[in-house]
Amino acid sequence: MKPSLTKDRIRTLEKKSRQIRLQCIQMAHNARESHVKGALSCVDILIMLFHEILRYDPQHYYDSFRDRFIFSKGHAAAALYAVLADADIIANSLLSKYGKSNSPLPSHPCKHMLNVLDWSSGSLGHGLGVGTGMAYALKLKDSTSSVFVLLSDGECNEGSTWEAAQFARAQHLDNLVAIVDYNGSQSIGYTDNLLGDANLAAKFQSFGWSVRECDGHSFQELWDAFQESYRDIGRPTAIIARTNPGKGLSFLTDHILWHYRTPSEEEVHRAEVELSITSTVVEV
Numbered sequence: 001m002k003p004s005l006t007k008d009r010i011r012t013l014e015k016k017s018r019q020i021r022l023q024c025i026q027m028a029h030n031a032r033e034s035h036v037k038g039a040l041s042c043v044d045i046l047i048m049l050f051h052e053i054l055r056y057d058p059q060h061y062y063d064s065f066r067d068r069f070i071f072s073k074g075h076a077a078a079a080l081y082a083v084l085a086d087a088d089i090i091a092n093s094l095l096s097k098y099g100k101s102n103s104p105l106p107s108h109p110c111k112h113m114l115n116v117l118d119w120s121s122g123s124l125g126h127g128l129g130v131g132t133g134m135a136y137a138l139k140l141k142d143s144t145s146s147v148f149v150l151l152s153d154g155e156c157n158e159g160s161t162w163e164a165a166q167f168a169r170a171q172h173l174d175n176l177v178a179i180v181d182y183n184g185s186q187s188i189g190y191t192d193n194l195l196g197d198a199n200l201a202a203k204f205q206s207f208g209w210s211v212r213e214c215d216g217h218s219f220q221e222l223w224d225a226f227q228e229s230y231r232d233i234g235r236p237t238a239i240i241a242r243t244n245p246g247k248g249l250s251f252l253t254d255h256i257l258w259h260y261r262t263p264s265e266e267e268v269h270r271a272e273v274e275l276s277i278t279s280t281v282v283e284v
Helices: 007-031 036-041 043-053 074-086 092-097 127-140 159-170 191-195 200-206 219-229 265-275
Strands: 068-071 147-152 176-182 210-215 237-242
Touching (some): 007 036, 007 043, 036 043, 043 074, 043 176, 068 127, 074 092, 127 147, 200 237, 210 219
Parallel strands (some): 147 176, 176 237
């Protein structure tokens, strides 16, 4: 277990958070892409994973010791790419190619276009199954590596998610951590309205998982939840991270149509003001 986060480290991560949120807005504007709301809700989770939790060497990313990461909510790819660049896993210059024709950064992550990915994501509901299979294979190899899967709350609608959850518990996959970006919002409505006041913590618990709940925008709470996940022997862990769709920008928060809207140039400038950051992503 790593030492606790210091206040200085938390301030550094919070600054990264503002920078990456603006990058997501600028990337979406440049590429005429959407899904910025879901991208912004998971930024802090991704920062925590790639800067504090996952074991990997950015210069030797395929070393066998590394942890695996499955980005199941593929529509929020802008956030993933921005964090990969910030972690020096991909070049920052690639961000200007997001969503362009024949780009290594398509609107849904593709392993064949960007080989540092562990999996291509797109259709929702498959990520936990793939991550479970990876965790099972690592167990068979007596590997000390873990698998982390970031899911949207919307894809917890899918039955395949719960089939994977059942198998993971049956196989005692304590090297598997699922993080649910519980932003309460889906493409056409709110999660609780569509699923009937879904209590995802109770659902994962009913499948025999160890469960932690936290504020998905608090680096301290995220840190604590991940550290506690290492204490559960013989069970996979689910971290239910409660987040806000469009976090950090007043004009994005709680507006369902932003699932499909593209930010205008005026909204990019407004984001710069609200986040107190200047964009470093240029259009090519």
